Amino acid sequence: MPLVGFGTFQLSIDQAEYGVKEALKTGFRHIDSAEAYNNEEGTGKGIKAAGVSRDDIFVTTKLFPGSKQFGIPEKNFKQTIETLKNQLKQLQLDYVDLYLIHAPLSELRLEQWEAFVELKKLGFTKHIGVSNYNRERIKEILDADLAKPEANQVEFHPICAQVDLTRYLKENSIAPIAYSSLAPLSTWRVEEGQGGDVLAEIKEECQLVTNEIATKLKVSEARLLxxxxxxxxxxxxxxxxxxxxxxxxxxxxxxxxxxxxxERLNQLDQNQAIAWAANSVNPMEAPPLK
Structure with missing residues (x-):
């Protein structure tokens, strides 16, 4: 998996097409998408338009598992299989490189994980993993004697450093992937309705330290984070x-x-997630298993 990926969250179908095409032409080789982003048609068009060999691209996408809390039907084994097949049609791909459960929001998450194991056997995805899973949710999978997740994508930045979880992932050889790395910045999700203003008051110290270090190193604050x-x-x-x-x-x-x-950046940790806060949701909270 290339260590730097291009994400498509909050992009329209047209923006995803343009952004993915430009990213691949620039040199990105990891594209990150999701069922819940509602733009995989554009992502697929962007991949095709870039003209880069499929073998050279690492594509990640995610299953939205459903949630009683959100009033969205939870996907069973068969529906999970069919969901990825439909996503592949939108992406215009025969397989993805990494398929993730977007969050442990469903009571059927172990059944969904069993479907993930099957999807890998069928060749629809090369690798399987999870997102927004804490130690306890990963342990559920291991305690059920199911295949270990190969990756876990979580919010990760100096204000939300996930210290214990990071250690656990490394100890268990589960690849950690960060999303919302730029959440501490004042320029993050600034358009109306994107939620960047939520918890703005807790970011001030991080912004001062980030600006000081970035200025000293002569790099942008985004590149620093x-x-x-x-x-x-x-x-x-x-x-x-x-x-x-x-x-x-x-x-x-x-x-x-x-x-x-x-170390100065590490000391800014408040163990505070920001990315889902605008929706008053903690994606790592999970209902009991069914």
Whole structure:
């Protein structure tokens, strides 16, 4: 899996098509999508338009599992299988490289995971994993003697450093992937309705420290936060519709954050998730298994 990926959350179908095409032309080789983003048709068109060999691209997508809390029907084994088949049609692909359960929101999550194991056997996905799973939710899978998740995609940035979970993932050889790496910035999700203003008051110290270190290292604050994730062993995801920003966010390997500055960023941890806060949801909270 390429360590730097291009994400498509909150992009329209047309924006996803343009952004994915530009990202692949720029040099990105990991594209991150999801059923819940409602833009996989555009993502598929962007992949096709870029003209890059399928063998050179790593495509991640996610199953929305359903949720009684949201009033969305929960997917059973058969429906989980059919969901990925339908996603592949939209993406215009024969397989994805990584398929994730978007969050442990369903009482049927073990049944869904059994379907994931089957989807891998059938060749519709090369790897299977989860997203927004904490230690307890991963342990449910292991206690059921099912195949271990190969990856876990979680919110990860200096304000939400997931210290214990990160250690657990490394101990169990589960690849950690970060989303919302830029959540501490004042420029994150600034358009109306995107939710970037929620919990803005807890970001102030992080913004000051991030700006100071980025200025000293002569890099953008976005690149600094993405690099912080990489130096913690995470794959990271970036998103932009601007070609110059797409290029900039891919270029994370020509500098390193010194140990003292890494520690300053580490000390900003408040164990506070931000990404789903606008919806008053903690995606790691899960209902009892059915």
């Amino acid at each position: 993405l690099r912080w994730g990489l130096q913690h062993g995470y794959g990271v995801l970036t998103k932009s519709s601007k070609p110059e920003r797409i290029r900039e966010n891919l270029n994370l390997f020509d500098f390193e954050i010194p140990e003292k500055d890494m």
